[in-house]
Amino acid sequence: MYCSVKGILIFEFFCITFVFTNYAVHENWCKFAFSMKKNISAIVILLFLLQFSFGQRGDTISVYFLYGSKPDRHCKNIEQKYFGGFHGGHVSIGLDTTVIGFGPFHKFHIFSQKNNSTGKFFYESHSSFVQDTAGFKYTTFRIAMTDTQMHKLRSVIKEYVIFAPYDYAFLGMRCASATYDILSRAGVLKHKSRFRNTFSNFYPKLFRKKMFRYARKRNWQVTKQPGRNTRKWEKD
Numbered sequence: 001m002y003c004s005v006k007g008i009l010i011f012e013f014f015c016i017t018f019v020f021t022n023y024a025v026h027e028n029w030c031k032f033a034f035s036m037k038k039n040i041s042a043i044v045i046l047l048f049l050l051q052f053s054f055g056q057r058g059d060t061i062s063v064y065f066l067y068g069s070k071p072d073r074h075c076k077n078i079e080q081k082y083f084g085g086f087h088g089g090h091v092s093i094g095l096d097t098t099v100i101g102f103g104p105f106h107k108f109h110i111f112s113q114k115n116n117s118t119g120k121f122f123y124e125s126h127s128s129f130v131q132d133t134a135g136f137k138y139t140t141f142r143i144a145m146t147d148t149q150m151h152k153l154r155s156v157i158k159e160y161v162i163f164a165p166y167d168y169a170f171l172g173m174r175c176a177s178a179t180y181d182i183l184s185r186a187g188v189l190k191h192k193s194r195f196r197n198t199f200s201n202f203y204p205k206l207f208r209k210k211m212f213r214y215a216r217k218r219n220w221q222v223t224k225q226p227g228r229n230t231r232k233w234e235k236d
Helices: 005-025 029-038 040-054 126-132 147-162 175-185 194-200 204-218
Strands: 060-066 069-071 090-095 098-104 119-125 138-144 221-225 231-233
Touching (some): 090 126, 204 221
Antiparallel strands (some): 069 231, 138 221
């Protein structure tokens, strides 16, 4: 994570204020420790938001498409099945030093449930993403952004990380449609209704085919990483 001096100072001030405020309120150290544990998720989110507020500014973003796959028939003893098989995979957005993607934080639903949402936008460092995807087949689209698009993208992602606006459901919003939603709200792609977005980007390959067409028209940089040969990977 890269933060400016201003961002670091603000975070340190927050931590110091948080600690002394809680210590004054909680006379018992055990209660204080318990309070710290309850608020750890809030601190993690704050770190994430500070990175976007004060981190290094770039003029491009990356969209990562991991491909669907199945174990090679000769390697079923060393490879496992992944959700979706050839129609699986994953889509995420790389911004600064962070990769953000949409998924369920527990068992997903078949149909979207507004009052019992399991949808969440997860994030990890780019270095962790590279380690996690080593040996996987994926395509990366590098998209040049205007200042207006970048500002809007950061604003939408900050909002969505705090609270995902939709459930994760098999017949609803998933990683591909959620990524399309973010890019459309930033003005990179054409806006679609949620219903149309859900079914036109039902799984990653459908969205990826559109991205290849956009890349040819808009001169986006496209790079590909081959997957390990112990799995059979879907083709474009």
